[in-house]
Amino acid sequence: MMKIKFIMKSEPNPIVALPDYETKSQVARRLNVSRRTIDNLMRRRRLPFIKITSKIVRFPKAEVDAYLTRQFQINAIDQETR
Numbered sequence: 001m002m003k004i005k006f007i008m009k010s011e012p013n014p015i016v017a018l019p020d021y022e023t024k025s026q027v028a029r030r031l032n033v034s035r036r037t038i039d040n041l042m043r044r045r046r047l048p049f050i051k052i053t054s055k056i057v058r059f060p061k062a063e064v065d066a067y068l069t070r071q072f073q074i075n076a077i078d079q080e081t082r
Contacts, residue, residue, distance in 0.1 A: 021050070021058040030064070 027047070028035045041047035048063040 020061040027059045
C-alpha cells in the first residue's frame with residue numbers, strides 16, 4: 001500500500017513593493033534642469049538621494065515627487081500674493 005502525503009501550503013507571503021529609484025539623468029529630465037543643477041541641489045541637501053558608491057547616486061522617486069509638490073506649493077502661494 002502506497003502512502004500519500006499531502007502538503008498544505010501556507011498563506012503566500014505578501015509582496016512588498018520596493019521603492020522606485022531614479023538616476024541623476026532621469027531626475028534632471030523630469031525636473032527639466034541640467035545634471036549640474038541636480039548636483040547643486042544634492043550639495044545643498046534640498047533633494048533626497050542615496051549614494052551607492054562614490055560615483056553612483058539614486059533618488060527615491062516618491063521623495064523627489066514630495067520635493068516637487070513642496071516647490072510647486074511655495075511657487076503657487078508666492079504667485080498669489082503678487
